[in-house]
Amino acid sequence: MDQGIRTEITRKIEKGETVELKFAYADSELLMFINSIMAKELAKMDHIYLLNSMITILREVIVNAMKANAKRVFFIKNNLDIKDKAGYKEGMSRFKEEVIGEFDAIEKDLKNSDYYVKIDFSRNDQNLHVVINNNTPILTEELERINLRIGKALKYNDFSDAYDEIEDDTEGAGLGIVLTILFLKNMGIDPKTFSITTNGNETKTTLFVPRDLRPPQITSKIRDEIVADVEGIPTFPENIVRLLNLCNSPDSTMEIIADKILMDPALAADVIKLSNSAGFVPGKRIETVLEAVKTIGLKNVNAILVASNARSILEKRYASFEEIWRHLTKTAFYARNIGLMLKKPGLADNAFMAGLLHDLGKIVLLATNLQLVEKVAETIKNRRIITSTVMEEISIGISHSQIGELIAKKWNFPDYLVEAIRYHHAPHSSSEQHRDLAFSVYLANMLCGIDDKKYYYFYCDEIVLERFGILEEEKFRDLHGKLKGKWELNLEE
Incomplete structure (x- = not known):
C-alpha cells in the first residue's frame, strides 16, 4: 500500500x-x-x-x-x-x-x-x-x-x-x-x-x-484442573538452584561450574546438546561441558540449565512432547539472532532464554485435554486465526501463555522472562521495559510458525516488523531466509 x-x-x-x-x-x-x-x-x-x-x-x-x-x-x-x-x-x-x-x-x-x-x-x-x-x-x-x-x-x-x-x-x-x-x-x-x-x-x-471493560473470567472444569495442577508442580531441586547461583556469582570460575554440571550426566549431555543446537559458534562443534561454558558464556549456560531442568520436571509429570522442545530450541536460535540485530547489551542472551521457555504452558495444556486442544487447532487452521491463545481462552478459560506465566512465577523466574512467556503472542501488552524482548520472541515464534506452514507473512504484526525495519515483504523474506539458512546449516554440522 x-x-x-x-x-x-x-x-x-x-x-x-x-x-x-x-x-x-x-x-x-x-x-x-x-x-x-x-x-x-x-x-x-x-x-x-x-x-x-x-x-x-x-x-x-x-x-x-x-x-x-x-x-x-x-x-x-x-x-x-x-x-x-x-x-x-x-x-x-x-x-x-x-x-x-x-x-x-x-x-x-x-x-x-x-x-x-x-x-x-x-x-x-x-x-x-x-x-x-x-x-x-x-x-x-x-x-x-x-x-x-x-x-x-x-x-x-x-x-x-x-x-x-x-x-x-x-x-x-x-x-x-x-x-x-x-x-x-x-x-x-x-x-x-x-x-x-x-x-x-x-x-x-x-x-x-467500549472504553470501560470488565472481562469475565471464563471458569471451566479444565481451567480449574490446570491451575491446581500447576500449583503442584515441583520447584527446582537444590543442586540446580546452587548451580544457577554459581552462574550468577562473580566469585565462580568456569572450571568450578563445569565440574558441578558434570556431576549430573543427564544435565551435562543437555548442556552440550543445546549449546550446539543454538549455533553460538557456526562451524564449530562443542565437545565438552567446559568448552560449552567457555564458548557460550555463563548467562547462556544459566539459560540452558533452566530449560533442561524445566524439561526434566515437566516430563516426569506430563507426557513427553518432543516436537514442542524442538520448536523451543529453534525459536531460541531465531530469537537470539533477532536480538543481535538490535545491538542492545544482554537482549540476545535474554531472547535465547525466553525462546527456550516460551511454550512451557503448551506442554501442560496438551497433557490436560488433548482432544479439546485438537479441536482448537483444527478451527485455527480452517479459519486462519492468527494465534491459538484467543481460542484457548474461550475454549478453556486459560491460554498456554497464561499457564506458562503461572509456571514461570512458581519457579521465581525474573520479570523479563515472565513477561516474554506471557506475551509471546501479544507483545504490545508487555511493559515498555521489556518490549524489545517480547517483540524478538514474538517474531521468532512467528517465523517458526511460517516454517511449519501454520502462519503466513501477513499474520505478522506490522508494528513489530516496523521496529525491526522489515515491514516490506522483500526485507522480511530476506531476514527469514538468512535465519532459516543459518539454522539448517547448524543442523548439518
Whole structure:
C-alpha cells in the first residue's frame, strides 16, 4: 500500500478522526494493514491486549462481506437468480463447491465488479465503533439464519459447548458467528452490541469496543484442573538452584561450574546438546561441558540449565512432547539472532532464554485435554486465526501463555522472562521495559510458525516488523531466509 496513504491514516488516528477504507478484495497486504489500523486504534484506548481477538473478529466479518459480494458475482456470471428458491439452492451448492475454500479464484471477478466492502473506524468519547458495509443487501432468509445463529451463540459460554452443535450447514459462516459472540464475551464486551442489518441496498455489520471493560473470567472444569495442577508442580531441586547461583556469582570460575554440571550426566549431555543446537559458534562443534561454558558464556549456560531442568520436571509429570522442545530450541536460535540485530547489551542472551521457555504452558495444556486442544487447532487452521491463545481462552478459560506465566512465577523466574512467556503472542501488552524482548520472541515464534506452514507473512504484526525495519515483504523474506539458512546449516554440522 502507498506510503502516503499509510501516513495519512496514521495522522487521522492520532487526531481521533474517522478512518475509512474501501476495497473490492482484501489481499494479504491489505489484511495486514487493517490489522495495523486496529492495533493503533486499540493502543489509543489502552486496549492493545484485545488486538488478537479483535483482529480475528474483524477478519471474519471482512471475509463474510466479501463472500456475500462474491456470491452475487457468481450468480450473475452463471445466469442464476439469487431470489428464486430453486436457483438459489443450485447456485449455493455450486458456490460452496467452486468458491468456498478456493476464494482467491474469484479475486479477479470481484475487482472487475461494482461490489465493494467499506470499513469505518471511528472513536467518540474514547469508545471505538467499527462499521463494515458491503453493497449487497442480505436476503431475508440469510438474515433470519444469521439471527438464529446469533441467538444460539448467546447461550454458549465456551467453545467446547458450541463446537459440535453449530457447524454451518450452508456457507461455512455458522461457526464464525459463534466465535465472534464468544470472543466479545471473553473481552467483556456486550455481544448484543454486535449486529448485522440491511437497508435494502447494503448490509451493515457493527462492532463496538467500549472504553470501560470488565472481562469475565471464563471458569471451566479444565481451567480449574490446570491451575491446581500447576500449583503442584515441583520447584527446582537444590543442586540446580546452587548451580544457577554459581552462574550468577562473580566469585565462580568456569572450571568450578563445569565440574558441578558434570556431576549430573543427564544435565551435562543437555548442556552440550543445546549449546550446539543454538549455533553460538557456526562451524564449530562443542565437545565438552567446559568448552560449552567457555564458548557460550555463563548467562547462556544459566539459560540452558533452566530449560533442561524445566524439561526434566515437566516430563516426569506430563507426557513427553518432543516436537514442542524442538520448536523451543529453534525459536531460541531465531530469537537470539533477532536480538543481535538490535545491538542492545544482554537482549540476545535474554531472547535465547525466553525462546527456550516460551511454550512451557503448551506442554501442560496438551497433557490436560488433548482432544479439546485438537479441536482448537483444527478451527485455527480452517479459519486462519492468527494465534491459538484467543481460542484457548474461550475454549478453556486459560491460554498456554497464561499457564506458562503461572509456571514461570512458581519457579521465581525474573520479570523479563515472565513477561516474554506471557506475551509471546501479544507483545504490545508487555511493559515498555521489556518490549524489545517480547517483540524478538514474538517474531521468532512467528517465523517458526511460517516454517511449519501454520502462519503466513501477513499474520505478522506490522508494528513489530516496523521496529525491526522489515515491514516490506522483500526485507522480511530476506531476514527469514538468512535465519532459516543459518539454522539448517547448524543442523548439518
